[in-house]
Amino acid sequence: MxxxxxxxxxxxxxxxxxxxxxxxxxxxxxxxxxxxxxxxxxxxxxxxxxxxxxxxxxxxxxxxxxxxxxxxxxANRGAVTQDLRTAALPFMEDINQLLRQHTQLSVLHQDEVLIIERLSRPGAAVNQANVAGRMPVHRTSMGMTLLAFSRPEEIAGFLERHGEIMRSTHPHLRAEMAEIRRRGYASMDGYIDEDTTGAAVPVTNDAGYQVAALSVVVPRSTASLQPTIMALRTAARGVSRTLGYRRES
Structure with missing residues (x-):
């Protein structure tokens, strides 16, 4: 033009x-x-x-x-995210029913967390994620999961652009990302709302790198995150298989 x-x-x-x-x-x-x-x-x-x-x-x-x-x-005709959303929705519905908390699917796009889908739940914990909304990587379990499970060159590029704010929020960033990869999830207490904990797991491809993240926000008073993490990881494996990836998250 x-x-x-x-x-x-x-x-x-x-x-x-x-x-x-x-x-x-x-x-x-x-x-x-x-x-x-x-x-x-x-x-x-x-x-x-x-x-x-x-x-x-x-x-x-x-x-x-x-x-x-x-x-x-x-925007919704043939969008790349539609296949991902279609694959994830049945598993998100299961999580939403089981945990009775808002459940979201997100991707890393233009150095921010982009929310692709969210299933709401009456009476659930406060959750700032909104469909088509963006959230910062350094303040969300979704963002830390997506970054930690990105390809090494993508991590390096992201940190070159945003290293200062990442390290100011996460002083032991490299060790923290290594721990996220080791245990297979990220959890963050009170970074967005002081009374909540965010938990996220990656949906991975055949090479083990992230294509999306599944996450929930639960009350910070929740006794144990392990049932939440187990449900999220089971769902993430199902999404990966539905997308045609053989490697489990």
Whole structure:
């Protein structure tokens, strides 16, 4: 697409507008979109009209702008994560029924934990994970599991980019990751909510590297994590087999 006078392409601007929304701001005014996307207001009005015309954005009765249904439809057509989600859902449902806690499936994407699916449970422990939401690697059991079971070159690249914050949060990072690999799971107490413990296990491929993580958040007062870990590991093995991998998690 042709570049604007500022040098960014029309596609860049479309992406910045779509990316301006987040979990806490699912609907925005055009003026706020313009500010967040760093695009002139008049141009934003025109681009928003184009996106609304194609169903990628929608305008509500108050004139606020939100993601359109067609965007969701296109995103879910043949997405790589769909096979993973389809394979994992039956096992996640079993965990959700057994442990009676929110259960989530996540992947490592662009150096963050991306939540692919979450099954909720009334009365379960507080859980900040939301579908399509992102969470930091260094503060979640999901992130530490995904990082620890990544390929060595991927770990090295991640630490080159984020080593300072990782080591400030995890002073013995290398030893901690080695321990996660040895025991096959990560658990973290109170990093997101002080009254909860997160526990996560990897879903692995034939080479033993992660393709996803299965996790739950339980009350920090839980007497023992072992039943939780056993359920998660059994489910992760099932997901791996369903995906066609022979090696067990």
């Amino acid at each position: 042709a570049n604007s006078r500022s040098g960014d392409s029309m596609l860049d601007r479309f992406v910045r507008i779509l990316d301006a929304f987040d979990r806490d701001n699912s609907s925005l005014s055009v003026a706020t979109l313009a500010r967040r996307a760093e695009i002139p207001l008049a141009t934003t009005y025109r681009l928003v009209e184009d996106l609304c015309g194609h169903g990628l954005l929608a305008r509500d009765r108050q004139g606020q702008i939100r993601h359109g249904l067609r965007l969701w439809e296109l």
